[in-house]
Amino acid sequence: MDSARINRALARLASEIVEENHGSDDLVLVGIRRRGVPLAQRIADKIADLEGKRPPVGILDITLYRDDLSTVGAKPVVSGTELPGDVEGRNIVLVDDVLYTGRTVRAAIDQLIDFGRPRRVQLAVLIDRGNEHRELPIQADYIGKLVPTKKSEIIKVMMTDFDEDEGVVIVERPAAEAAV
Amino acid sequence: MSANFRLKHLLGIRELTVDQITHLLDTAETFRDVSKREIKKVPALRGRTVINLFFEPSTRTRTSFEIAAKRLSADAINISVSTSSVSKGETLMDTARNLEAMAPDCIVIRHSSAGAPYHLARSCSAAIVNAGDGAHEHPTQALLDALTIREHKGRISGLKVAIIGDVLHSRVARSNIHLLSKLGASVSVAGPGTLVPPEFAELIEQGVRVERTIEDALVDADVVMILRVQRERQTDAFVPSMREYAVHYGLHLRHLGLAAPDAIAMHPGPLNRGIEIASEIADGGRSLILDQVTNGVAVRMAVLYLLAGAGKRQNGKNGAKERKERSRK
Numbered sequence: 001m002d003s004a005r006i007n008r009a010l011a012r013l014a015s016e017i018v019e020e021n022h023g024s025d026d027l028v029l030v031g032i033r034r035r036g037v038p039l040a041q042r043i044a045d046k047i048a049d050l051e052g053k054r055p056p057v058g059i060l061d062i063t064l065y066r067d068d069l070s071t072v073g074a075k076p077v078v079s080g081t082e083l084p085g086d087v088e089g090r091n092i093v094l095v096d097d098v099l100y101t102g103r104t105v106r107a108a109i110d111q112l113i114d115f116g117r118p119r120r121v122q123l124a125v126l127i128d129r130g131n132e133h134r135e136l137p138i139q140a141d142y143i144g145k146l147v148p149t150k151k152s153e154i155i156k157v158m159m160t161d162f163d164e165d166e167g168v169v170i171v172e173r174p175a176a177e178a179a180v
Numbered sequence: 181m182s183a184n185f186r187l188k189h190l191l192g193i194r195e196l197t198v199d200q201i202t203h204l205l206d207t208a209e210t211f212r213d214v215s216k217r218e219i220k221k222v223p224a225l226r227g228r229t230v231i232n233l234f235f236e237p238s239t240r241t242r243t244s245f246e247i248a249a250k251r252l253s254a255d256a257i258n259i260s261v262s263t264s265s266v267s268k269g270e271t272l273m274d275t276a277r278n279l280e281a282m283a284p285d286c287i288v289i290r291h292s293s294a295g296a297p298y299h300l301a302r303s304c305s306a307a308i309v310n311a312g313d314g315a316h317e318h319p320t321q322a323l324l325d326a327l328t329i330r331e332h333k334g335r336i337s338g339l340k341v342a343i344i345g346d347v348l349h350s351r352v353a354r355s356n357i358h359l360l361s362k363l364g365a366s367v368s369v370a371g372p373g374t375l376v377p378p379e380f381a382e383l384i385e386q387g388v389r390v391e392r393t394i395e396d397a398l399v400d401a402d403v404v405m406i407l408r409v410q411r412e413r414q415t416d417a418f419v420p421s422m423r424e425y426a427v428h429y430g431l432h433l434r435h436l437g438l439a440a441p442d443a444i445a446m447h448p449g450p451l452n453r454g455i456e457i458a459s460e461i462a463d464g465g466r467s468l469i470l471d472q473v474t475n476g477v478a479v480r481m482a483v484l485y486l487l488a489g490a491g492k493r494q495n496g497k498n499g500a501k502e503r504k505e506r507s508r509k
Contacts, residue, residue: 063224064252065222078207078211078485079210080213081213110223111222114217114219115217115218115219116218
């Protein structure tokens, strides 16, 4: 998936989100750190093009809500959460790059609920790796591209904000890591 | 950013690297936000147990650690000396072994003897946090002071810090001297001659300036740290009278005039108003005393999170096994 195709996928996600929510009033896009954040920004830009009004964008850092704290390495970095205003009664669209096991989304929902009671929470992802990997009953409402993958593969999403290039590639998990 | 934090205990600032200190402060900064939310709680330490073992009276520090643990969803248990079996004659080691048998993830200890937390760390598999040991160190106080300075000055490197008062008995001063000079501040100390030992100049490699008068120490200072007169540690024997101390070494508004125009004033608490600090300073616009308390919770959350939460597996997974092996030796 190259830059142009990512762009087209995001444009489609933006119009689907607007259609489903009957406009962009009460809409808040919330990107999950790290790569969900620039994706949420870009979807918001595209919604602004469509509706003439840019929905606010928030940031969730789910580090403190993970269920695998002890396995995340010896020096975890907590980067902080920033939500624009109140989530109470708003239509929240969580945005992330890849949907895999669903555990990140579980943590994000838990955190979101701690900030208030949104009217509705939806999920938009650039890549869905397929239902067979899901470890929780979670699915995306808006999907950029469904990419059925094997467990031995890794989806690498590169964004210009963090990486040199932009694109999505499937790579084989290194043998040593796969054994874990 | 280095790849590894690797800190099992927090015993003193002296043993920490600049990287570790900076990571603790950065983490604390994000925890400050948690305390501003309506629901002041995150599940990061759910199911973990933190024991606050206090052999000396404390309100601020103990409450701060307790709130920090609870805001991380850990279970916090407080033990203070007057209600514990220590008053029945149990030794520190026996108390620790018994607590350890109940498998806590972290023990926060305050003790009047320097080195008590180190003693505990050698025989316990739980993470040990020093909440003040005698006149030795009080690492979380230095961290919260640094966080407060960084918040208001944007940096620590290059600042001039004056530490005024009962330096001799102060673990706060020792921890702060280590931390501030590691991060590149220049530190000078002053107070009554009997309470400011000249050997302090050699406490750290970079050296501390030991000034003869508080005025000398205050000139152009960006940060003024006022220490508490520790009457429980027989400070009275070192000065003629508290009245005299207040007159000659207490900090008054006129003193702040010597410091930099935007200098900030700090005090670790509890305040002896009218002795080491005049109320006009404590309640004045330059005072960050309450900011320090607020930052204390954030710093302790960061410490507990990094010690008892993340990276725990590398540390304590085989805790029970280690303990058995150790007791066999």
